[in-house]
Amino acid sequence: MKILGIESSCDETAAAVIEGNGQGQIRVISNVISSQIDIHKQYGGIVPEVAAREHVLNILPVINQALSQAKIHHCFSPLTKGRCPKGRGVLDAIAVTVGPGLVTSLQVGVETAKSLAYTWNLPGVAVNHIEGHIYAGLANKFPVSDIQFPVIILTVSGGHTLLVLMRGWGKYETIGATRDDAAGEAFDKAAQALGLGFPGGPAIAQAAEKFDIRKSTFDISLPRPMIDSKDFDFSFSGLKTALIYAIKDDPNFKFQISNYSHEFQEAVVDVLVTKLVKATEAYNAKTVMLTGGVSANARLRQVLSETVKQELPDAKLLIPDLKYTTDNAAMIATAGYFHAFKKDFTPWQDLKAQPNLELG
Secondary structure: OEEEEEEOOOOEEEEEEEEEOOOOOEEEEEEEEEEOHHHHHOOOOOOHHHHHHHHHHHHHHHHHHHHHHOOEOOOOOHHHOOOOOOOOEOOOEEEEEEEOOOHHHHHHHHHHHHHHHHHHOOOEEEEEHHHHHHHHOOOOOOOHHHOOOOEEEEEEOOOOEEEEEEEEOOEEEEEEEEOOOOHHHHHHHHHHHHOOOOOHHHHHHHHHOOOOOOOOOOOOOOOOOOOOOOOOOEOOHHHHHHHHHHHHOOOOHHHOHHHHHHHHHHHHHHHHHHHHHHHHHHOOOOEEEEEOHHHHOHHHHHHHHHHHHHHOOOOEEEOOOHHHOOOOHHHHHHHHHHHHHOOOOEOHHHOOOOOOOOOO
16 A cells, blocks of 8 residues: 655645555655755744745645655546556555644645545545654554554654653553643754754754863753653743753853753753653553654653663664654655555545644
């Protein structure tokens, strides 16, 4: 079964084709992303109107490139009567992100998917963006039948910080969420305060790499909000505020950028890993997943890997390849495959953007 995935929830225009063999093996055939990072850098953040206009310009070229790389021809029109050139594959469904996200960005992908589904007479699959991130760790990996439930998933991005319990495929329960800023959003605001630019996560990580404790002459300590709370919720607004006040009271903070970046990153990582471990123990989870854009953070991946090995030796840790951490369509197509396998389709007429869509 081949699935075309379309993703346009924020500022990445993406299309991908995946193939599932019915035995739980997901193979990514093509994965094309058109990033808008350089455009939004000048604004210091995502501008919805600008993002939507760029999606309109990029969506069809990106889809065409993904289909071309997958050697799939536009042979679904009634005019061709379904006949494809020899050696060309065919699609079985079109999966598209319907939410959550920026409504104007989502609409571009959804309306494109609707048009293609109607023209090519293909079933549609409505995919939750967060669900897509959950499945990002399964692309090009071992057979998914190897995964043991329950699974605890930590999804960390610019817009979301969630702990999700998955008791079976498609069975989700959100057990923890941020009460204010998402971790990625906190990284962006911290980087802005430190004058490091946008996006904040990579900028903070790069600055933190320059920190050398042996050469440090100034001790910086930032709080770890809610790290000892009895629930699995998060809060990063206070951490961001603590950083802003710390540099405000430090006339020489520009000489300590790497120190501040290192401590801020350590604080975020400490909270994320601690909460994930607690949730895994509480629900006796057999599998642990890290997903979302912030999962690309090298320090987070390192600390989580070491901690799971030491404290959760019986749990299997899944972290997506770096190319599947940020918003991409391979994850949407993969999630779509699981829906399509269960015949969970959405008629093209019923596909619609849902910017506040919740998981489960």
